[in-house]
Amino acid sequence: MRVGERGVALLLGTGCTARRAIVEVAGPTIVLVTGIHGDEPAGSLVTDIPTDIQVVGPVNNTGKRRKNGVDLNRHFDGSNSESDRVLSQVLKASPALVITTHEDDEVDSVYAYASPDMAETAKQVLRVVTGDIAAKAHADVTDDGVITGGRQPYAGSLERACEQRGIPYVCVETPKSMPIKERVRIQTAIINGLRQRLVDKR
Ligand SMILES: [Zn+2]
Numbered sequence: 001m002r003v004g005e006r007g008v009a010l011l012l013g014t015g016c017t018a019r020r021a022i023v024e025v026a027g028p029t030i031v032l033v034t035g036i037h038g039d040e041p042a043g044s045l046v047t048d049i050p051t052d053i054q055v056v057g058p059v060n061n062t063g064k065r066r067k068n069g070v071d072l073n074r075h076f077d078g079s080n081s082e083s084d085r086v087l088s089q090v091l092k093a094s095p096a097l098v099i100t101t102h103e104d105d106e107v108d109s110v111y112a113y114a115s116p117d118m119a120e121t122a123k124q125v126l127r128v129v130t131g132d133i134a135a136k137a138h139a140d141v142t143d144d145g146v147i148t149g150g151r152q153p154y155a156g157s158l159e160r161a162c163e164q165r166g167i168p169y170v171c172v173e174t175p176k177s178m179p180i181k182e183r184v185r186i187q188t189a190i191i192n193g194l195r196q197r198l199v200d201k202r
Helices: 005-012 015-024 081-092 116-129 158-164 180-201
Strands: 030-033 053-056 097-104 111-114 169-175
Touching: 030 081, 030 180, 053 081, 081 158, 097 158, 097 180, 111 116, 116 169, 116 180, 158 169, 169 180
Parallel strands: 030 053, 030 097, 097 169
Antiparallel strands: 111 169
């Protein structure tokens, strides 16, 4: 089975392949990747998450966006050994979902980038977690806070690497203009909400 296929099958829940896949695994494997950008701390400060979520990170603990001058989230294309190492860790888990945490200093509300198969779930979770949802983020208009198209996912991003492998993803963006405590609360609630919905779909 190709990496990522199991995840898609689990989410769609249709056909013989999917049914077999569901029997094979105890539950959906979720990988949480935090702190790819070192100056976006909220996701790395999340502590209250279920133990069945595999955490990779904080990836970049330099306190700066770039690590050794490199934006790791533009190098998940085989062009950087550090990004390669993170991607291998993620792929090893055969994830049904990859959640990445980021923060935005230009947008003042919460939003998410999601693979199309996760868009509806991400919208539901955002709606429950906060009323402060971005209508627009950079050049993209959101659909109830969720962006699936436009220029996304960026070339070299972990989300693009997931897309290329058919792995569902949600990239959570909290605004740096919010108090850190609230950003951590929102990241925590979104991670838990996404997990709960995947578990319920089993
Ligand atoms: Zn970021």
